[in-house]
Amino acid sequence: MRVLITNDDGIASPGLQALVGAFDPVGETFVVAPERERSATGHAITLHKPLRAHSVAIPGSAARAWATNGTPADCVALGIIELLPAKPEVVLSGINVGPNVARDLTYSGTVSGAMEGAIFGVPSIAVSVGSFRNPTFSVAAAFAVELARAILLHGLPEDTLLNVNVPNLPPDRIAGVAITRQSAKRFISRMEKRVDPRGRTYYWLTGDPSPVEDLEGTDTWALTHNRISVTPITLDMTDDRAAAAMRTWDLAWRPASGA
Numbered sequence: 001m002r003v004l005i006t007n008d009d010g011i012a013s014p015g016l017q018a019l020v021g022a023f024d025p026v027g028e029t030f031v032v033a034p035e036r037e038r039s040a041t042g043h044a045i046t047l048h049k050p051l052r053a054h055s056v057a058i059p060g061s062a063a064r065a066w067a068t069n070g071t072p073a074d075c076v077a078l079g080i081i082e083l084l085p086a087k088p089e090v091v092l093s094g095i096n097v098g099p100n101v102a103r104d105l106t107y108s109g110t111v112s113g114a115m116e117g118a119i120f121g122v123p124s125i126a127v128s129v130g131s132f133r134n135p136t137f138s139v140a141a142a143f144a145v146e147l148a149r150a151i152l153l154h155g156l157p158e159d160t161l162l163n164v165n166v167p168n169l170p171p172d173r174i175a176g177v178a179i180t181r182q183s184a185k186r187f188i189s190r191m192e193k194r195v196d197p198r199g200r201t202y203y204w205l206t207g208d209p210s211p212v213e214d215l216e217g218t219d220t221w222a223l224t225h226n227r228i229s230v231t232p233i234t235l236d237m238t239d240d241r242a243a244a245a246m247r248t249w250d251l252a253w254r255p256a257s258g259a
Contacts, residue, residue, distance in 0.1 A: 003092060004088035008071075016095065024063060089123070096129065127166070128163075160235075
């Protein structure tokens with residue numbers, strides 16, 4: 001398979017290197033990734049400065065790789081439009097350090113890398129490991145290969161990508177795979193107001209998880225039950241329930257009298 005790999009933790013991330021190492025034996029692997037960390041950039045794209053890419057080597061890999069000054073979404077677009085010799089069969093984004101679940105998906109550069117692949121019509125997977133401390137990537141990398149093979153065999157619906165979160169556990173402690181939905185959990189954000197050594201005020205965004213229960217069948221529930229979470233995500237963000245309710249509002253354009 002021809003694979004394009006990106007991430008939001010940067011080209012030197014051990015998670016990306018683990019993913020490349022897993023795909024090297026089974027496919028033609030290409031890498032286009034940010035030259036520095038671009039976490040929580042969401043689906044930002046670069047419009048007001050030049051995009052640059054330079055060839056780099058991935059340790060222990062023969063994959064063709066480029067580092068760019070762009071975001072994860074930029075990397076995928078640049079790879080598909082310009083750098084790769086042919087369109088990839090699968091786009092993978094990761095392996096991210098820390099989970100991308102619940103409402104965090106709206107911020108995630110990892111998920112947005114896969115989303116950009118889906119926009120180009122390429123089956124795409126975002127992969128994260130469920131811990132920020134002492135992450136291990138072997139299980140997530142191996143599962144990503146199997147999932148990519150399954151996608152090539154079965155296909156994905158148009159405009160759909162897969163968001164994968166893998167428990168940070170040894171293989172024998174993984175309790176299975178769950179096809180999940182996005183949890184409604186979110187962080188309760190707050191701004192810490194601080195003063196720097198020169199007496200100037202600055203702010204630091206922080207927060208805590210909301211006390212919402214991990215409902216069975218959600219991505220957060222799967223992780224807490226030691227299961228690999230696979231959540232299908234669609235690019236169509238239309239809320240059909242809201243649209244149905246709004247059709248009863250009798251909304252109409254009524255020009256002002258005399259207009």
